[in-house]
Amino acid sequence: MKPKTLHRTLPLATFEAAYHLLQQMAELPGAIWLTDDAMIADSHNLENSSERFAAVVSEHFSALLRGNLLDEFATNGHKHSETNLHSQLNVQLTFDPGAIADFLSPLADKLAEITPAPSWQIDIRALKQAIKNIQINSAVLQSEFTLNLLDILAANASPNNRPPLHSQTEIEGKSAPKVIDPETLQSQIAEAVNQLQIASPCISFCQPVEDALQQQLEQERLLNQVTTQIRQSLELPVILSKAVEQVREFLEVDRLLIYQFEKVPAPHKIQLAKERPTAVSGSGEIPENSGSYLYLGRVTYEALANDAISSVLNFSDGAQCFTNGVIDREKYRKGLALCVADVETTYSSQPCFLELMRRAKVRAKLLVPIVVQDDLWGLLIAHQCTFREWEESKKTFLRQIAEHLAIAIYQAELYAQVQQQKRTSEQRVIERTRELRDALVAAQSASLAKSEFLAAMSHELRTPLTCVIGISDTLLRWSYGKVGSKEVPIQKQRQYLQTIRDSGDHLLELINDILDLSQVEAGKAILKISEFSLSKLASQSLHALKEKAAAKGVELLQEQRIKQECDRFIADPRRLRQILFNLLGNAIKFTPQGGRVILRVWVTEDKNRTPEVRHSGIAPAGSTAVFQIKDTGIGIPENQRSLLFQKFQQLDSPYRREYGGTGLGLALTKQLVELHGGAIEVNSKVDVGSTFTVFIPIQSITKDESTKFTYEKSNSSLPLHYSSRGSLVLVEEDEETAMLICDILTAAGLQVVWMIEGSAAVEQIELLQPNAVIVDMRLPGMNGCEIIHQLRQKPATENIKILALSANEIPPDRISFVTAGANDCLTKPIHPEQLLDKIISLMAGTGNG
Numbered sequence: 001m002k003p004k005t006l007h008r009t010l011p012l013a014t015f016e017a018a019y020h021l022l023q024q025m026a027e028l029p030g031a032i033w034l035t036d037d038a039m040i041a042d043s044h045n046l047e048n049s050s051e052r053f054a055a056v057v058s059e060h061f062s063a064l065l066r067g068n069l070l071d072e073f074a075t076n077g078h079k080h081s082e083t084n085l086h087s088q089l090n091v092q093l094t095f096d097p098g099a100i101a102d103f104l105s106p107l108a109d110k111l112a113e114i115t116p117a118p119s120w121q122i123d124i125r126a127l128k129q130a131i132k133n134i135q136i137n138s139a140v141l142q143s144e145f146t147l148n149l150l151d152i153l154a155a156n157a158s159p160n161n162r163p164p165l166h167s168q169t170e171i172e173g174k175s176a177p178k179v180i181d182p183e184t185l186q187s188q189i190a191e192a193v194n195q196l197q198i199a200s201p202c203i204s205f206c207q208p209v210e211d212a213l214q215q216q217l218e219q220e221r222l223l224n225q226v227t228t229q230i231r232q233s234l235e236l237p238v239i240l241s242k243a244v245e246q247v248r249e250f251l252e253v254d255r256l257l258i259y260q261f262e263k264v265p266a267p268h269k270i271q272l273a274k275e276r277p278t279a280v281s282g283s284g285e286i287p288e289n290s291g292s293y294l295y296l297g298r299v300t301y302e303a304l305a306n307d308a309i310s311s312v313l314n315f316s317d318g319a320q321c322f323t324n325g326v327i328d329r330e331k332y333r334k335g336l337a338l339c340v341a342d343v344e345t346t347y348s349s350q351p352c353f354l355e356l357m358r359r360a361k362v363r364a365k366l367l368v369p370i371v372v373q374d375d376l377w378g379l380l381i382a383h384q385c386t387f388r389e390w391e392e393s394k395k396t397f398l399r400q401i402a403e404h405l406a407i408a409i410y411q412a413e414l415y416a417q418v419q420q421q422k423r424t425s426e427q428r429v430i431e432r433t434r435e436l437r438d439a440l441v442a443a444q445s446a447s448l449a450k451s452e453f454l455a456a457m458s459h460e461l462r463t464p465l466t467c468v469i470g471i472s473d474t475l476l477r478w479s480y481g482k483v484g485s486k487e488v489p490i491q492k493q494r495q496y497l498q499t500i501r502d503s504g505d506h507l508l509e510l511i512n513d514i515l516d517l518s519q520v521e522a523g524k525a526i527l528k529i530s531e532f533s534l535s536k537l538a539s540q541s542l543h544a545l546k547e548k549a550a551a552k553g554v555e556l557l558q559e560q561r562i563k564q565e566c567d568r569f570i571a572d573p574r575r576l577r578q579i580l581f582n583l584l585g586n587a588i589k590f591t592p593q594g595g596r597v598i599l600r601v602w603v604t605e606d607k608n609r610t611p612e613v614r615h616s617g618i619a620p621a622g623s624t625a626v627f628q629i630k631d632t633g634i635g636i637p638e639n640q641r642s643l644l645f646q647k648f649q650q651l652d653s654p655y656r657r658e659y660g661g662t663g664l665g666l667a668l669t670k671q672l673v674e675l676h677g678g679a680i681e682v683n684s685k686v687d688v689g690s691t692f693t694v695f696i697p698i699q700s701i702t703k704d705e706s707t708k709f710t711y712e713k714s715n716s717s718l719p720l721h722y723s724s725r726g727s728l729v730l731v732e733e734d735e736e737t738a739m740l741i742c743d744i745l746t747a748a749g750l751q752v753v754w755m756i757e758g759s760a761a762v763e764q765i766e767l768l769q770p771n772a773v774i775v776d777m778r779l780p781g782m783n784g785c786e787i788i789h790q791l792r793q794k795p796a797t798e799n800i801k802i803l804a805l806s807a808n809e810i811p812p813d814r815i816s817f818v819t820a821g822a823n824d825c826l827t828k829p830i831h832p833e834q835l836l837d838k839i840i841s842l843m844a845g846t847g848n849g
Contacts, residue, residue, distance in 0.1 A: 464503030
């Protein structure tokens with residue numbers, strides 16, 4: 001704040017007291033002290049003058065005291081007798097940096113010309129540099145000096161008064177005056193004023209001084225309050241709202257407000273045109289790329305003198321009145337303060353903005369920026385509804401308030417960031433703890449599931465293996481006559497063999513479930529899409545489980561709801577059969593004797609996708625096959641339904657359960673359904689029964705798959721009518737596998753030539769010219785791929801039908817590539833019906849090749 005320059009008539013004694021007070025301030029570190037006494041004593045070029053002066057120049061405090069004697073009695077050598085002390089002087093005291101510099105600059109030039117150098121050493125260069133760098137005084141030092149000056153004036157007004165109001169503070173080398181409490185300062189001022197009022201002869205020249213000091217102290221008190229609020233609270237809304245109220249009251253303005261900017265990403269250029277009224281650009285131009293930012297401003301705090309003043313809180317219009325529709329932020333960011341005494345004159349060439357000021361009833365305004373960390377945060381604006389000339393002191397004071405508010409805002413933002421980081425860290429700790437807890441629970445659950453699975457697998461594997469080993473051992477003992485001379489009846493032998501076969505099928509089913517589930521979860525399972533009959537698929541699935549249902553006393557029923565034109569469906573029939581086996585098997589297993597299991601099948605059509613021209617008997621695109629299995633079994637409790645489709649999970653503990661199983665069936669079923677893009681639903685009631693509904697959408701078929709031949713077995717008898725159509729050559733190194741294949745094909749009436757060496761097999765096949773060749777892909781020496789490749793290279797065997805035996809399942813469209821030219825592939829272990837189906841297909845000439 002720029003202090004006023006005081007011009008008053010004072011006694012010489014008062015001038016001398018102020019002179020010595022100023023001399024004490026010259027003891028500040030780095031201060032330069034300059035007086036008329038020293039210059040006149042050491043300069044012959046300077047004439048004696050009646051003007052007295054003393055000046056102190058330092059980094060934090062500068063002042064100039066001048067006095068002109070009204071008579072010549074006290075001009076001779078400045079001898080101060082008792083009579084001279086009552087002489088009157090015209091005194092001028094100023095703290096204005098410009099006035100001080102204007103006075104001292106010519107003196108510095110004259111001192112530089114003095115020869116020889118003065119007896120008192122002074123650095124002329126340092127003096128000139130200090131004159132150039134004079135700043136506004138420190139508020140603390142200014143307060144200290146003002147109070148001591150007030151003591152001097154009060155003492156002069158009443159010589160017999162009490163001791164001074166404020167003892168002089170000794171200023172040592174590196175000591176700094178203490179900040180005076182605002183209340184103490186106010187009381188001292190009041191006491192001094194009372195003393196000045198008593199001394200009526202001095203009122204004429206002390207009253208203006210008192211007014212100026214009173215105003216300065218009030219400003220310092222308000223600044224001290226704002227600083228205290230910043231130190232005591234980090235709640236930014238509290239600080240800003242109180243500061244706005246107090247500053248408005250001190251400045252005696254009609255409205256004081258804070259216009260705050262918010263940084264937001266710039267939208268598209270089209271949207272930007274719509275938001276232009278509130279856009280504030282850093283460069284004065286509208287950014288066109290989406291990576292730049294806009295500054296949207298609005299009034300966030302305000303204080304009003306009375307209820308008659310209209311509120312502009314949350315006001316955000318006005319930017320459209322500027323050039324390009326934006327406020328030039330850069331000039332305010334650099335610290336520009338704007339003083340407008342009359343908006344009617346200043347904005348006469350800007351009718352848009354003038355109308356905006358009229359609507360808000362603003363006639364004069366004072367604006368200073370709030371700059372936080374070199375970024376324009378907002379504007380502190382004072383409004384007056386009448387014409388007003390803004391004093392320089394008001395402008396400087398409002399700027400100081402803005403600087404203090406900027407500190408408060410920065411501190412509040414740092415505090416908010418710290419709090420946010422704290423909350424984020426706490427949330428991360430909570431989430432991490434929850435994750436660790438969940439992981440621990442999952443690990444414990446997995447460990448328990450593993451234990452239960454091992455126990456279940458132990459039971460499920462050992463039971464059929466015990467049957468196989470026990471019955472096989474019994475048959476072997478009978479065959480060697482160790483059980484006696486009695487022959488075993490044929491019916492008994494068949495019963496034993498059937499038990500062995502059933503146990504083997506059960507073991508194979510367990511192993512296949514585990515392998516299928518692992519393939520599906522690993523993403524390696526591939527659907528073999530083909531066209532088939534839904535009604536036959538359902539009938540065959542039901543027929544295969546009739547004996548199992550009858551043995552348990554469960555009635556197995558089928559309700560066909562398939563229209564004739566939708567019977568042919570496109571999906572993976574083997575996977576669908578597997579789904580039905582699992583669901584029907586579970587229904588039979590958990591239904592008590594005398595219960596009933598019903599299989600319902602129908603097709604739903606998407607009316608929006610049904611074509612006008614349909615293929616005869618084929619379900620149209622968008623159709624969904626629905627399989628519903630309903631039983632009257634034990635039902636599933638509500639709290640255990642979440643375990644239905646989880647691996648190795650059953651509804652009760654495997655150690656005390658009544659029913660067998662590994663808990664893989666429903667998990668695999670769900671995976672196969674989802675592999676088709678379908679869904680499975682379950683409804684159940686304890687002791688009433690359960691209903692599983694499967695939805696399988698029709699699949700799209702490729703061109704290669706559409707020409708593939710699908711053999712559908714109508715009954716369980718073997719197709720022996722193909723037996724007279726030629727012979728086959730089997731190239732297999734494993735004796736047990738070879739014997740099994742030979743027995744199956746021979747029982748079907750086919751002639752089989754078994755070869756072990758792959759190197760000799762090629763020549764033998766070329767000589768025998770069989771109808772088909774079965775080649776194991778894993779052979780010692782020359783492997784299956786090399787044999788097939790050589791057969792395809794010879795003219796006599798290039799068109800021969802070849803069936804490859806593989807340990808891994810090969811997709812239909814990759815069989816020829818993987819096997820080097822085979823027509824079809826059969827996956828081990830060998831199933832008799834599958835083997836016969838493949839051979840019949842090849843010999844009929846309708847294989848893949």
